[in-house]
Amino acid sequence: MNGHRIDWCFGFAFDPRTFHAWIAVNGQPVTDNADDPVRSTYQQVLTV
Template sequence: MSIPMAVPARTARPPLSDRFVAIAALALATTLVQVAPLRVTLALAHTAKRCTRRPATAAEAGRVVAARDWASQFFPSRAACLEMSLAAFMASALHGKAVDWCIGCRFDPCESHAWVEADTQPVGEPNTPDRPFHVTLRI
């Protein structure tokens, strides 16, 4: 008899082009968060969003988030919600599609979080209708 373990299931490997973009975006996002001042990171995010051709659909954003999640398993550095959401935002911009990068908070318990949205819906985030995050910054 086998006992199920609490190990996350392996996800399918994204297409090769998505993997390269996700690795580059995760490296860029981590470098920006750790080295650059926040105002520089925000200015770069504004510029990246202005250079996109069209808004991403929820499916396209989900594909970018899945590629980012795949790349993060091999990343040797810190990858918390700020780096992960910025990486998805940058990867989407590199594909020429715009998502919203959101930084926000919630109370009781007090916590902050960063995520991406497509079609005004969070992408790749657990659904917590009882304690929603309030957007403080949206790019």
């Protein structure tokens, strides 16, 4: 739309039953103020 690439990311937390998916633009997660911090909470394992 504005020349930005959007990546769909998937990751997990230390607890193996906790996982999360998010979008990222230029390698930075797109989050809301109410969201947990992605980089310190989840280990990214897949980007599409």
